Amino acid sequence: MAKEDRLLLEMSGISKSFSGVRVLDDVSFDLRPSEIHVLAGENGAGKTTLIKILSGAHTEYQGKIFLEGKRIRLRSPQDATSLGISAIHQDLAVVDSMRVLDNLFLGREKTRHRVWMDFRSQKARARKILEPLGISLDLEAPLCDYPISVRQMVEVAKALASKARILIMDEPTSALNETEADRLFSLILRLKQQGCAIVYISHRLEEIFRIADRITVLRDGRLVGTVRAEDLSPEELIRWMVGREIRQQFPERRAHPGEERLRLEEFFIPDPSGKKSYVVEDVSLRLRAGEILGLAGLRGSGKSELLNGLFGTYGKNVQGRAFLDNKPFRVLSPRHSIEQGLALQTNDRKGTGLVPGLSVAWNIILPSLGNYSPHGWVQEKKTDSAARKKIEEFDIKVSSPDQEVGTLSGGNQQKVVLAKWLQTQPKVLLLDEPTLGVDVGAKHEIYHLMNNLTAKGLAILLVTSELPELLAMSDRLLVLHRGRVQAELSREEATQENVIRSAMGEGSIEREK
Amino acid sequence: MMDVRDIFRSSFARALAALLFVVLIGALFNAEGAFFRWDTHRDMLRHISVFGILACGMTLVIITAGIDLSVGSLVGFSAVLFSILSLQKAWSPWLAIPACLAAGFLCGLTSGSLVARFRIQPFIATLAMMVFARGLAKWVSGGKKISMAVLQPDGTYKYTEAPPVFDVVNAKILGENIAVVTLIFLACVFLCWVILSKMRWGRYLYAVGGNEEASRLSGVPVAATKLFAYGTSGLFAAVAGICQAAQELQGDPEAGAAYELTAIAIVVIGGTSLMGGRGSIGLTFVGAMTIGTLEKILSINAVGEASRLMLTGAIIVGAVLFQMARKR
Numbered sequence: 050m051a052k053e054d055r056l057l058l059e060m061s062g063i064s065k066s067f068s069g070v071r072v073l074d075d076v077s078f079d080l081r082p083s084e085i086h087v088l089a090g091e092n093g094a095g096k097t098t099l100i101k102i103l104s105g106a107h108t109e110y111q112g113k114i115f116l117e118g119k120r121i122r123l124r125s126p127q128d129a130t131s132l133g134i135s136a137i138h139q140d141l142a143v144v145d146s147m148r149v150l151d152n153l154f155l156g157r158e159k160t161r162h163r164v165w166m167d168f169r170s171q172k173a174r175a176r177k178i179l180e181p182l183g184i185s186l187d188l189e190a191p192l193c194d195y196p197i198s199v200r201q202m203v204e205v206a207k208a209l210a211s212k213a214r215i216l217i218m219d220e221p222t223s224a225l226n227e228t229e230a231d232r233l234f235s236l237i238l239r240l241k242q243q244g245c246a247i248v249y250i251s252h253r254l255e256e257i258f259r260i261a262d263r264i265t266v267l268r269d270g271r272l273v274g275t276v277r278a279e280d281l282s283p284e285e286l287i288r289w290m291v292g293r294e295i296r297q298q299f300p301e302r303r304a305h306p307g308e309e310r311l312r313l314e315e316f317f318i319p320d321p322s323g324k325k326s327y328v329v330e331d332v333s334l335r336l337r338a339g340e341i342l343g344l345a346g347l348r349g350s351g352k353s354e355l356l357n358g359l360f361g362t363y364g365k366n367v368q369g370r371a372f373l374d375n376k377p378f379r380v381l382s383p384r385h386s387i388e389q390g391l392a393l394q395t396n397d398r399k400g401t402g403l404v405p406g407l408s409v410a411w412n413i414i415l416p417s418l419g420n421y422s423p424h425g426w427v428q429e430k431k432t433d434s435a436a437r438k439k440i441e442e443f444d445i446k447v448s449s450p451d452q453e454v455g456t457l458s459g460g461n462q463q464k465v466v467l468a469k470w471l472q473t474q475p476k477v478l479l480l481d482e483p484t485l486g487v488d489v490g491a492k493h494e495i496y497h498l499m500n501n502l503t504a505k506g507l508a509i510l511l512v513t514s515e516l517p518e519l520l521a522m523s524d525r526l527l528v529l530h531r532g533r534v535q536a537e538l539s540r541e542e543a544t545q546e547n548v549i550r551s552a553m554g555e556g557s558i559e560r561e562k
Numbered sequence: 563m564m565d566v567r568d569i570f571r572s573s574f575a576r577a578l579a580a581l582l583f584v585v586l587i588g589a590l591f592n593a594e595g596a597f598f599r600w601d602t603h604r605d606m607l608r609h610i611s612v613f614g615i616l617a618c619g620m621t622l623v624i625i626t627a628g629i630d631l632s633v634g635s636l637v638g639f640s641a642v643l644f645s646i647l648s649l650q651k652a653w654s655p656w657l658a659i660p661a662c663l664a665a666g667f668l669c670g671l672t673s674g675s676l677v678a679r680f681r682i683q684p685f686i687a688t689l690a691m692m693v694f695a696r697g698l699a700k701w702v703s704g705g706k707k708i709s710m711a712v713l714q715p716d717g718t719y720k721y722t723e724a725p726p727v728f729d730v731v732n733a734k735i736l737g738e739n740i741a742v743v744t745l746i747f748l749a750c751v752f753l754c755w756v757i758l759s760k761m762r763w764g765r766y767l768y769a770v771g772g773n774e775e776a777s778r779l780s781g782v783p784v785a786a787t788k789l790f791a792y793g794t795s796g797l798f799a800a801v802a803g804i805c806q807a808a809q810e811l812q813g814d815p816e817a818g819a820a821y822e823l824t825a826i827a828i829v830v831i832g833g834t835s836l837m838g839g840r841g842s843i844g845l846t847f848v849g850a851m852t853i854g855t856l857e858k859i860l861s862i863n864a865v866g867e868a869s870r871l872m873l874t875g876a877i878i879v880g881a882v883l884f885q886m887a888r889k890r
Binding site: 360362383384387388393395400401402403404405406407411415416418419422425426427429469 | 760761762763764765766768769772773775776777778779780781782783839840
């Protein structure tokens with residue numbers, strides 16, 4: 050066991066403050082060779098800060114870092130890379146317009162006489178890296194031809210090309226479907242066999258217990274503990290993370306559906322990218338007040354596109370009939386949909402959900418600003434008190450309503466998104482991945498919120514890639530497959546097996562090809 | 563206790579710091595005390611006003627993450643148009659001024675619709691408008707300066723009186739201390755402040771610049787917001803053109819060349835981000851003071867044009883770096 054006790058990396062007594070607020074307090078963390086070490090904790094627990102210190106992005110901190118027993122001090126991300134520490138962030142650091150090959154060696158190009166690109170030896174090295182990982186890619190193809198999962202693997206390979214011994218992965222599966230995630234896990238296991246140490250951050254319990262050798266839990270910037278994965282149960286892990294008991298992962302759901310709110314008949318949505326003809330074909334559905342209708346399906350099944358198409362994200366170019374409160378509803382634009390009582394929480398907070406540089410208050414008011422600005426004059430007192438009320442109601446943790454929304458943690462940002470849509474007093478709420486990248490505590494709050502809202506008569510159309518969440522929160526399920534309704538399942542019929550079977554297309558008669 | 567660095571974190575304080583930096587240079591190179599005389603600064607205010615007016619419109623456009631390169635040419639076009647209408651056609655200023663403002667507004671709307679409806683990049687769309695409007699100015703004027711000497715059908719020149727509106731715009735009030743153009747500049751600053759901080763459209767400008775797609779999905783009329791920004795910029799360019807014509811007592815089709823660059827420099831040195839979504843008109847006002855003072859320092863020290871241009875470039879970089887250093 051002597052070999053296992055040898056530490057590859059040791060961080061001890063790490064503390065860090067941001068403008069007087071202590072975000073890390075005397076945290077210790079270590080890594081052994083050939084180990085997958087999961088770093089767990091709620092949003093705001095200090096995980097990201099810790100790995101930013103480790104990857105050289107934060108250079109001011111207290112405490113010591115040892116690499117193979119030698120004290121090191123990282124002054125930049127380049128420092129970290131040259132020592133074999135590479136971080137793969139949620140926002141991938143790849144250049145989509147460049148070739149796979151160029152991306153693999155970006156910043157550390159192989160050259161002759163320091164000037165001339167040496168593509169031949171780059172290619173040879175690229176094959177040497179990719180082959181043992183079981184990845185076959187066209188090195189000459191632009192990276193944007195590949196899906197996001199492949200781009201992520203390219204980033205892993207890029208780290209290996211720079212001889213990384215320590216890989217830091219921050220929620221790498223958040224943008225992947227299950228098959229893609231499986232492929233990533235086998236890649237991670239292969240890296241482990243090759244002697245890499247991996248720091249892995251994730252909010253998904255099943256995935257943590259699937260790959261972790263050891264788990265370190267942080268809470269409020271402090272170390273709760275480090276244990277071997279087999280010595281910790283999922284319930285204990287949650288308790289460690291939140292510091293309080295959460296008995297059930299999901300609150301009980303009691304639905305009392307009322308009048309019909311939304312009805313779609315033979316709804317078709319053309320592909321916005323123009324690649325295939327339709328992303329949603331011939332979908333009919335009914336949604337009643339107080340009801341949560343879940344949309345299940347694999348990535349690309351058209352569930353997210355159905356929400357966006359209905360909301361008007363792709364413009365008025367949809368076919369079919371829609372009725373809101375039994376009155377014909379025409380899809381024109383997001384603005385029109387909002388006026389008619391629809392609200393869409395998109396699956397991309399930073400890209401389409403929030404204006405990160407604006408304040409929390411401005412973001413909350415943005416969709417309903419028209420109601421607060423007669424003749425164009427903004428009624429500041431009213432917007433201010435409305436925003437404050439929502440911040441209180443949703444328990445959004447801010448220093449003031451004027452704080453920039455981009456500086457909040459993921460869970461708080463998501464609450465701002467929900468707050469801004471509920472401020473418009475919608476009749477139908479379209480939720481696309483409401484708990485994506487959100488910690489356990491905030492997830493719980495969002496589930497309770499959904500229950501409270503439906504109890505007051507709101508109708509919710511729910512899309513989520515987390516199956517347990519979908520099953521627990523939906524009153525009924527529509528399973529989509531290739532843009533069509535494959536099955537409609539009641540709450541009782543909706544088991545994981547049933548849903549996956551339909552989502553993968555079983556029972557459909559495939560006449561094409 | 564408040565950290566001193568926190569004060570510098572506010573972008574307004576950083577803009578003031580850049581101004582202070584330039585004022586210190588002035589105090590150092592004071593040209594035998596000329597820098598400490600009030601009339602030096604009075605001249606500076608008057609001189610910078612036309613650029614400041616352009617910078618006001620530019621601020622709105624830059625907040626939407628755009629840029630407007632056409633304002634310099636629009637100054638030339640509206641200066642010519644105003645001179646033709648007032649001097650040659652002898653229109654009443656009550657007609658001539660609105661006509662010029664409408665023309666500038668329409669040109670701005672045209673660039674705006676190229677950006678908003680046809681999704682041409684702002685740089686390209688307004689570059690095209692810059693070239694087009696300069697051509698328009700030369701076409702309308704026949705390539706000649708429009709002055710008080712009006713060519714008669716028989717080939718002789720008749721000298722007209724400049725209408726009173728020229729004197730009004732060119733006047734200085736309060737004991738010759740404040741120029742009317744400066745007052746117009748201040749009025750533009752005030753108008754932009756009202757738009758940006760009190761009106762719905764102001765919030766839409768910030769939202770579109772901060773995240774266009776999120777704004778669209780939140781029901782913000784993105785295209786109309788951009789039209790508003792570029793239209794207002796064109797309108798302010800026309801205001802500046804009228805002031806320019808009144809100051810020069812003529813409409814020069816070459817007037818305003820490269821003014822857009824000074825206007826952008828004013829906005830940027832104030833601290834409004836070219837990335838969009840951030841900034842304010844107060845910053846632009848401070849920026850105008852910074853650039854104005856800088857140019858004045860160089861002129862009272864009788865720095866030759868070649869060195870003046872090179873020094874201006876270097877000092878702009880210095881001031882912007884100075885701001886960024888405080889940010890970290």
